[in-house]
Amino acid sequence: MDSFPDGYRALVIGASGAIGGALVAALRDDPRCALVVGLDRHSQPVIDFAREESVAEAAAALAAQGPFQLIINAAGILHGAAFMPEKKLADLHYDQMLETFRVNTFGPALVLRHFSRLLDRQRSVLALLSAKVGSIEDNRLGGWYSYRASKAALNMLLKTAAIEVRRSNPGALLLALHPGTVNSRLSQPFRGAEIGRPPAVAAQQMLAVIDGLGAEASGQFHSWSGERLPW
Numbered sequence: 614m615d616s617f618p619d620g621y622r623a624l625v626i627g628a629s630g631a632i633g634g635a636l637v638a639a640l641r642d643d644p645r646c647a648l649v650v651g652l653d654r655h656s657q658p659v660i661d662f663a664r665e666e667s668v669a670e671a672a673a674a675l676a677a678q679g680p681f682q683l684i685i686n687a688a689g690i691l692h693g694a695a696f697m698p699e700k701k702l703a704d705l706h707y708d709q710m711l712e713t714f715r716v717n718t719f720g721p722a723l724v725l726r727h728f729s730r731l732l733d734r735q736r737s738v739l740a741l742l743s744a745k746v747g748s749i750e751d752n753r754l755g756g757w758y759s760y761r762a763s764k765a766a767l768n769m770l771l772k773t774a775a776i777e778v779r780r781s782n783p784g785a786l787l788l789a790l791h792p793g794t795v796n797s798r799l800s801q802p803f804r805g806a807e808i809g810r811p812p813a814v815a816a817q818q819m820l821a822v823i824d825g826l827g828a829e830a831s832g833q834f835h836s837w838s839g840e841r842l843p844w
């Protein structure tokens with residue numbers, strides 16, 4: 614990561630996931646990175662988006678190790694033990710919508726709230742993993758109501774936070790980032806293993822995109838391929 618100073622510090626939320634784990638591994642391999650903290654539902658401190666207070670507590674516990682040059686949220690859900698993505702309006706239920714929004718939208722919103730103040734003031738990036746299917750403009754196929762809507766709402770929160778954070782920390786870049794299809798538990802039921810890229814490849818590609826963007830790109834939605842995505 615050449616755009617960050619020697620000895621930069623990084624933090625990955627959702628480190629137990631395929632992409633989160635690959636990001637942690639890639640950053641640990643970077644000799645210029647002095648510290649990589651991986652947080653998940655089993656780490657210490659813990660981050661569990663089902664427990665609202667865990668986000669503030671984790672940020673408070675890590676404040677002394679900051680400031681961080683790079684913070685990435687790689688947590689998210691598409692399906693669960695009790696549900697699969699909706700195919701039609703008749704599949705819509707509060708339980709699925711609430712659970713999906715809790716993990717994909719409300720939790721990351723609190724990450725914006727509590728972790729943006731841990732960002733370095735010279736150059737720093739806070740990236741939230743979103744999804745191209747969350748693009749309203751790009752929605753041609755329909756379906757996946759909860760997931761699409763949760764990521765569209767995440768994108769709005771990111772854009773709104775970027776406007777606010779720019780005033781207090783002009784060196785910070787807040788980014789919505791689409792990883793593309795990647796082999797993982799999340800994509801597995803949808804041919805992810807067949808058509809997806811290995812997480813290690815996706816991690817390198819996303820880190821390269823982050824490395825190439827400056828603070829003027831704050832509040833934008835970018836793909837792993839470098840392309841800027843429509844809202």
Ligand SMILES: NC(=O)c1ccc[n+]([C@@H]2O[C@H](COP(=O)([O-])OP(=O)(O)OC[C@H]3O[C@@H](n4cnc5c(N)ncnc54)[C@H](OP(=O)(O)O)[C@@H]3O)[C@@H](O)[C@H]2O)c1
Binds near residue numbers: 661
């Ligand atoms: N894979 C793809 O093709 C693809 C495509 C577009 C976007 N994305 C996005 O990329 C991100 C990473 O996905 P992935 O493919 O790496 O999925 P994954 O392997 O299933 O990892 C998901 C991560 O989210 C965590 N998580 C789930 N519920 C949580 C909760 N309540 N609180 C905190 N963390 C929770 C999981 O923790 P546990 O290990 O504890 O369950 C895990 O760390 C997601 O935001 C996803 O929407 C993925």
